[in-house]
Amino acid sequence: MVNTDFWRNKNVFVTGHTGFKGSWLCLWLHSLGANITGYSLKPPTTPSLFELCQLEQHIPTHYADIRDQDTLQKALLAAKPEIVIHMAAQPLVRASYLNPVETYETNVMGTVHLLEAVRMAVKKGITIKAVVNVTTDKCYSNKEWPWGYRETDVLGGYDPYSNSKACSELVTDAYRNSFFQNGVGLASARAGNVIGGGDWAPDRLLPDCFRTLSSGGKVKIRNPHAIRPWQHVLDPLSGYLILAENLYAHGTRFAEGWNFGPDDGDGKTVDWIVKQICSKWGNNASYEMDSGQHPHEAHYLRLDCSKAKSLLGWFPKWNVEQAINKSVEWTKEYLAQGDVKTICLQQIEEYSKS
Template identity: 55%
Template structure:
């Protein structure tokens, strides 16, 4: 098996329409794509935290167009995509938080399900499109709380509105693929990508473990953890992003044979408990950081969740590169550089280079 690489020559000059470019993963991906010479048109809502990675990296100044608009608005989305006439579409815009989805189920379904319908509906009109990657999540599978990793051909499900909305987005993608794409008169190869719990420098989202930990450590407060024994497939943000890029390269070059669902998770050893991750963060951060358990009743969240990534390894040559210890080191390095007022674009580009050269 040949190990695949993100091919900067491939991306040079490619027109990419990226939804969710103002978010955590979207900002890293915008930086990576623009550093390779891709022409990125982004489409998302304005960032909703201060600070946020989009502004810290000055993404707006580096990509071709930044549309600040809602994916629920089909007409605006259609005209933005037509104007960009992209070769490649990567759809990442979503309401991505489990607990928020319990409080706002209607909004979560509207953005994640009808938003995906709107993105694929807009894509139908774009003759230039050759590859589309729809980003969902490991949580899209029907969770059986078992020790084995889920394979791409297992049933969709999702207990909570977020997970379930992503299962629905997978079904929407599959129906659109079969009904409208990769036919004699349409050469857009449409795939979906299911990744694990992403961590990395520059995530200021609410209600996520690493951002919460950093906030607590910086304020010299004890971190409160909801579910210390839950295991998750932890991975550095550059891991799934490299998977999306390699998948898009493959779709573009090989077409419909790769148009299906793909898992991009960490190695087995990196399916670890929340408590282990926090212990690693504490030893990396240093000082007097500590955590305690949140005794309050919590809404249901999956306890055991693992992905089987044999298909990506065998058919795309994609393998995870950075283990959890390395990922945590990179987060601490990034956050401490940010505290020290370093040029975060340079720091982030250096991490992308280190990742690609690993």
């Protein structure tokens, strides 16, 4: 469970804070009383959760590229963070096929630039106790096994996105071994397919479904039998926060890679997920197969989260049906022109008390 008292007045530097997960994280941290500084490109979609919740009014923000080392280092030095959470990334598999160079530059060299900025800040006397690099479950060399991948399994990645995140893991390990053996707790966090309200990214299942359903269309699905570890966005975010708390308190003891995925029963097929969405949406919502040509995507992927459960005391709270319910509830409130920030905070409070 997240220690709500811990975060009050903590100085936290968050990269990628204008994205879907970053916005939820900042809403949560702000509600806990943390002092957040954000570093990111402008929100990647229109609309965006960041803008709808007016987060710029509450979070000092540097709009800049993670590949701009000088600007990044100046921003981090000015923020004087105690905790750094690195989420800035090119996060889409299909986009990585179209722009592989940009994907590697952002996901690999972006990590190098962030960790180098931390190293320079520490040399200048800033006490940074915890750094969490958020990667992905797709960083593993996927053998399509029926069992979950553990943190000790081989890294890899078929496509440029997945592979770049494996590279980011290796960069993290090298900096941890070379520069952060004393004082700075540096860890990586690997989560599954995250869903929730406020995601408008292209080529993601739920946003694609909601865009189509809200316009009265029929959902098209690419890989109906693909199985993914679906989870509500608050589940992995709680893991990142609990991990940061432990890094802060215990330093290098928790400076490793960590899986934050759903329970095994929540590994569902795309077909199952879309059926649930259509059922909960109502209005005779339906779907059909997309018979077009599509680039390779993994068929089966599962995480073994025994380590986080045993050593961090972290557990997923909302199962996949609850995650879908919360996502549909949020989206319908948005379409009805409701106060989405209030809905977010209500869901965060409900999650925290569950």
